[in-house]
Amino acid sequence: MLxxxxxxxxxxxxxxxxxxxxxxYGMLNLQGDQVRVLKSKKADKxxxxxxxxxxxxxxxxxxxxxxxxxxxxxxxxxxxxxSNNGPAVEDGDDQVDPWNVSTSSAKGVDYDKLIVxxxxxxxxxxxxxxxxxxxxxxxxxFLRRGIFFSHRDMHQxxxxxxxxxxxxxxxxxxxSSEAMHVGHLxxxxxxxxxxxxxxVPLVVQLTDDEKYLWKDLTQEQCHRFAVENAxxxxxxxxxxNKTFIFSDLDYMGTSPSFYRNVVKIQKHVTFNQVKGIFGxxxxxxxxxxxxxxxxxxxxxxxxxxxxxxxxTDLQCLIPCAIDQDPYFRMTRDxxxxxxxxxxxxxxxxxxxxxQGAQTKMSASDPNSSIFLTDTPKxxxxxxxxxxxSGGKDTIEExxxxxxxxxxxxxxxxxxxxxxxxxxxxxxxxxxxxxxxxTGELKKCLIxxxxxxxxxxxxxxxxxxxxxxxxxxxPRKLDFSF
Amino acid sequence: MLxxxxxxxxxxxxxxxxxxxxxxYGMLNLQGDQVRVLKSKKADKxxxxxxxxxxxxxxxxxxxxxxxxxxxxxxxxxxxxxSNNGPAVEDGDDQVDPWNVSTSSAKGVDYDKLIVxxxxxxxxxxxxxxxxxxxxxxxxxFLRRGIFFSHRDMHQxxxxxxxxxxxxxxxxxxxSSEAMHVGHLxxxxxxxxxxxxxxVPLVVQLTDDEKYLWKDLTQEQCHRFAVENAxxxxxxxxxxNKTFIFSDLDYMGTSPSFYRNVVKIQKHVTFNQVKGIFGxxxxxxxxxxxxxxxxxxxxxxxxxxxxxxxxTDLQCLIPCAIDQDPYFRMTRDxxxxxxxxxxxxxxxxxxxxxQGAQTKMSASDPNSSIFLTDTPKxxxxxxxxxxxSGGKDTIEExxxxxxxxxxxxxxxxxxxxxxxxxxxxxxxxxxxxxxxxTGELKKCLIxxxxxxxxxxxxxxxxxxxxxxxxxxxPRKLDFSF
Numbered sequence: 001m002l003x004x005x006x007x008x009x010x011x012x013x014x015x016x017x018x019x020x021x022x023x024x025y026g027m028l029n030l031q032g033d034q035v036r037v038l039k040s041k042k043a044d045k046x047x048x049x050x051x052x053x054x055x056x057x058x059x060x061x062x063x064x065x066x067x068x069x070x071x072x073x074x075x076x077x078x079x080x081x082x083s084n085n086g087p088a089v090e091d092g093d094d095q096v097d098p099w100n101v102s103t104s105s106a107k108g109v110d111y112d113k114l115i116v117x118x119x120x121x122x123x124x125x126x127x128x129x130x131x132x133x134x135x136x137x138x139x140x141x142f143l144r145r146g147i148f149f150s151h152r153d154m155h156q157x158x159x160x161x162x163x164x165x166x167x168x169x170x171x172x173x174x175x176s177s178e179a180m181h182v183g184h185l186x187x188x189x190x191x192x193x194x195x196x197x198x199x200v201p202l203v204v205q206l207t208d209d210e211k212y213l214w215k216d217l218t219q220e221q222c223h224r225f226a227v228e229n230a231x232x233x234x235x236x237x238x239x240x241n242k243t244f245i246f247s248d249l250d251y252m253g254t255s256p257s258f259y260r261n262v263v264k265i266q267k268h269v270t271f272n273q274v275k276g277i278f279g280x281x282x283x284x285x286x287x288x289x290x291x292x293x294x295x296x297x298x299x300x301x302x303x304x305x306x307x308x309x310x311x312t313d314l315q316c317l318i319p320c321a322i323d324q325d326p327y328f329r330m331t332r333d334x335x336x337x338x339x340x341x342x343x344x345x346x347x348x349x350x351x352x353x354x355q356g357a358q359t360k361m362s363a364s365d366p367n368s369s370i371f372l373t374d375t376p377k378x379x380x381x382x383x384x385x386x387x388x389s390g391g392k393d394t395i396e397e398x399x400x401x402x403x404x405x406x407x408x409x410x411x412x413x414x415x416x417x418x419x420x421x422x423x424x425x426x427x428x429x430x431x432x433x434x435x436x437x438t439g440e441l442k443k444c445l446i447x448x449x450x451x452x453x454x455x456x457x458x459x460x461x462x463x464x465x466x467x468x469x470x471x472x473x474p475r476k477l478d479f480s481f
Numbered sequence: 482m483l484x485x486x487x488x489x490x491x492x493x494x495x496x497x498x499x500x501x502x503x504x505x506y507g508m509l510n511l512q513g514d515q516v517r518v519l520k521s522k523k524a525d526k527x528x529x530x531x532x533x534x535x536x537x538x539x540x541x542x543x544x545x546x547x548x549x550x551x552x553x554x555x556x557x558x559x560x561x562x563x564s565n566n567g568p569a570v571e572d573g574d575d576q577v578d579p580w581n582v583s584t585s586s587a588k589g590v591d592y593d594k595l596i597v598x599x600x601x602x603x604x605x606x607x608x609x610x611x612x613x614x615x616x617x618x619x620x621x622x623f624l625r626r627g628i629f630f631s632h633r634d635m636h637q638x639x640x641x642x643x644x645x646x647x648x649x650x651x652x653x654x655x656x657s658s659e660a661m662h663v664g665h666l667x668x669x670x671x672x673x674x675x676x677x678x679x680x681v682p683l684v685v686q687l688t689d690d691e692k693y694l695w696k697d698l699t700q701e702q703c704h705r706f707a708v709e710n711a712x713x714x715x716x717x718x719x720x721x722n723k724t725f726i727f728s729d730l731d732y733m734g735t736s737p738s739f740y741r742n743v744v745k746i747q748k749h750v751t752f753n754q755v756k757g758i759f760g761x762x763x764x765x766x767x768x769x770x771x772x773x774x775x776x777x778x779x780x781x782x783x784x785x786x787x788x789x790x791x792x793t794d795l796q797c798l799i800p801c802a803i804d805q806d807p808y809f810r811m812t813r814d815x816x817x818x819x820x821x822x823x824x825x826x827x828x829x830x831x832x833x834x835x836q837g838a839q840t841k842m843s844a845s846d847p848n849s850s851i852f853l854t855d856t857p858k859x860x861x862x863x864x865x866x867x868x869x870s871g872g873k874d875t876i877e878e879x880x881x882x883x884x885x886x887x888x889x890x891x892x893x894x895x896x897x898x899x900x901x902x903x904x905x906x907x908x909x910x911x912x913x914x915x916x917x918x919t920g921e922l923k924k925c926l927i928x929x930x931x932x933x934x935x936x937x938x939x940x941x942x943x944x945x946x947x948x949x950x951x952x953x954x955p956r957k958l959d960f961s962f
Contacts, residue, residue, distance in 0.1 A: 030515060033764065034511060036763060037764070212748065213747070219741055219745070249737065250737055252737070253733070253736050253737030253738070253739060253740040254735070254737065255734050256735065257734070258734060259734040259740075260730060260734070263693060263694065266694070266766060266767050267694050267768045268766065270763070270766050270767065271761075271762075271764070271766075271767060272518075272764055275763065281752075282752045283753055284751060284752060285747060285751050285752075286747050286755055286771040286773070286774065287744055287748045289770055290747070292767070293767060
């Protein structure tokens with residue numbers, strides 16, 4: 001959000017004020033809103049006209065000054081005044097929002113930069129050690145290896161936990177297709193670990209309404225995907241006595257408390273705000289515009305009276321991929337204004353596509369990742385054919401110069417799924433030195449993933465419709481606060 | 482609302498701008514809002530500080546320039562610049578939308594003009610006669626007297642009805658307070674008649690969520706008003722076996738089908754559309770922006786599977802005041818795109834305030850109308866004291882020139898509530914001729930309203946919480962299609 005300021009040297013004795021591009025831009029934003037307000041209010045024609053006249057004058061002057069057309073969505077790229085004060089537009093930034101993740105670097109998104117941009121905190125060694133001490137467990141490999149790398153308010157959560165004040169977990173998934181890939185498991189594998197070591201209840205939101213609003217799918221399709229995805233989530237081993245999984249299309253219509261929280265949130269968020277956070281435009285449907293409140297609502301324990309006996313004061317912890325943070329920045333902004341605690345968060349990095357870390361995977365491209373339905377043979381073929389290699393072109397060169405694990409997708413996947421730290425470190429060294437060849441590295445990944453996926457498929461087979469229904473039935477969960 | 486303008490002589494080649502007191506005042510208003518927005522958004526401290534700094538500078542300068550303290554509530558007394566371009570003249574059109582109804586004519590809104598503007602059809606004698614023929618009943622006085630004056634697709638509804646294809650009724654109320662006045666009864670009195678003569682089921686929506694979003698009220702207050710208003714609605718004599726009354730805050734959370742239709746509608750309406758229809762702005766909350774879909778949903782029979790056995794093809798007829806038409810223009814636009822029949826409508830005129838037909842009544846001003854809780858004495862006093870009279874100043878003049886029933890509120894009220902056509906016509910003639918004095922006319926209205934209100938209060942007393950619960954329980958209704 002930008003504001004317009006008067007240059008220090010500008011003389012306030014008269015009202016003359018020389019505006020910088022950034023100041024002009026801020027003024028244009030305000031005056032633009034002003035014109036919209038007047039029109040919607042059906043104000044006097046004269047009033048509207050003079051407001052519009054000023055707007056046009058400012059625009060033409062803005063163009064004179066910057067050589068650019070005024071565009072509310074993007075501030076002036078060159079700003080003399082702000083060069084020494086504060087964040088203007090950073091070029092070459094990675095793009096990260098709930099619908100787009102892109103970077104130009106083969107190593108992937110610059111996560112330290114994201115922490116600064118999003119204003120979250122780094123999960124540092126001290127926090128990792130503290131979690132280990134409190135849970136008396138070895139911190140999960142996702143923590144040890146910086147895969148969950150960023151957080152909000154975790155120390156506060158742990159302070160309370162040490163004082164016997166527990167919390168509940170909330171994570172979710174957008175069921176855009178039946179097929180889930182290994183990357184989709186990351187938040188669930190970690191959430192399952194958190195549920196075990198902290199012994200806390202968990203709610204899992206399946207946003208089938210969101211997928212209906214965003215994709216060219218019917219409600220029936222989205223709901224079916226939700227149920228199918230629920231099976232893969234359950235197969236991660238969640239405790240049925242501590243876990244509630246719900247489809248929005250079902251749960252909204254079965255819980256007055258959930259809807260009441262959604263409306264409460266919707267009353268406290270303006271279109272200007274969601275426009276700024278999510279980049280919605282006037283031609284987006286009103287369903288998209290109001291949806292963020294639906295993803296926000298499960299952060300508040302009052303949305304689940306059957307689980308929390310109507311208590312609205314319980315702390316929520318949300319493990320999710322960093323691209324979901326905008327939803328929860330909004331939620332944390334609203335929370336105090338509706339009298340609820342702000343949810344805490346733990347953010348994960350993205351799981352790279354087989355083709356490389358430049359992009360997030362798409363469930364639509366079967367070769368972009370390993371799917372939970374792949375056969376051992378498919379896993380082997382995909383990795384050998386598609387996994388981007390950090391190795392050299394010839395064995396000779398590789399032996400001589402070594403490979404680059406930082407851009408090697410097979411090695412990246414091993415950091416996610418190979419539990420043994422020492423072995424992983426040895427692989428890194430041998431690959432870098434050239435002692436380990438790309439083929440051998442891939443073989444090692446194949447031998448790690450094949451049994452893991454097979455075991456998942458085995459567990460998933462055991463999950464009957466009855467089991468799914470148990471998890472998806474609103475009910476009391478087994479825990480004590 | 483004021484805006485700041487640049488003096489013609491101000492040179493746009495540089496950004497130097499000399500502000501008049503009025504321009505400074507407008508700038509202060511905008512910047513004041515800006516600061517509030519930043520604070521509520523918990524923006525960076527630096528951002529807020531510089532916005533506040535500018536605000537203070539502007540204030541001190543405003544004082545220098547005007548010798549007055551800036552006060553958002555009152556503009557500067559002297560404004561040179563705006564003297565030559567003052568507020569433009571009204572374009573004469575009546576303003577009619579769900580939140581504002583205003584006209585300059587003492588006879589009230591020009592309804593023929595509205596029909597043209599809204600693109601609806603006039604309820605003409607032919608349609609009235611046809612309704613009489615089909616129902617074998619004398620058309621209701623609201624039809625005979627042009628109180629329900631406009632419609633959409635009524636002939637289609639009647640064609641189907643004659644071919645044994647029935648329909649269902651949908652009307653509603655925004656429960657903004659416990660107090661309802663006689664004007665609020667108009668749609669319900671007429672709907673009750675339609676239910677009787679056509680023998681059809683009815684759904685009544687109480688938009689307590691809307692009132693929560695628009696007013697400074699809690700959800701609990703709005704819900705309580707909904708239940709209280711339900712009692713007055715039930716007291717109109719609706720058949721419990723054919724009528725379902727629901728609060729949005731309750732029903733949304735108890736009916737997945739209702740929510741699914743809401744989302745379906747929300748997917749097919751853009752912000753541009755609701756902006757055009759309802760005049761929403763970017764600073765409106767996302768709850769308001771998506772609400773129209775919630776008022777639209779009951780137009781579709783699929784929103785009530787328990788009543789209509791899951792059928793989605795049943796025709797809906799909506800009796801409502803004309804100011805609600807924008808919601809249903811939107812609904813009729815969406816219907817074919819989601820595969821549902823367009824609802825038909827019958828529009829009523831507005832019930833005039835005691836003070837005159839220029840405005841709609843406000844439940845907040847106790848003297849603007851007769852309330853359903855008024856005692857016989859209060860009714861008498863209000864009418865004698867506040868009912869705008871079309872009579873002459875002195876008895877002599879009145880006898881000589883006669884009164885004007887077209888602007889006389891007591892006479893208007895009689896057209897709503899006096900059943901006897903001949904007697905009403907005689908009153909009109911005698912009042913116009915001067916034979917009937919204002920006092921006598923008012924007496925006649927008092928004698929009509931006192932027993933009517935007393936009887937309503939008597940029926941309302943009989944309505945227990947159990948009865949309310951019966952009406953508000955989702956259930957099968959008694960009818961056949």
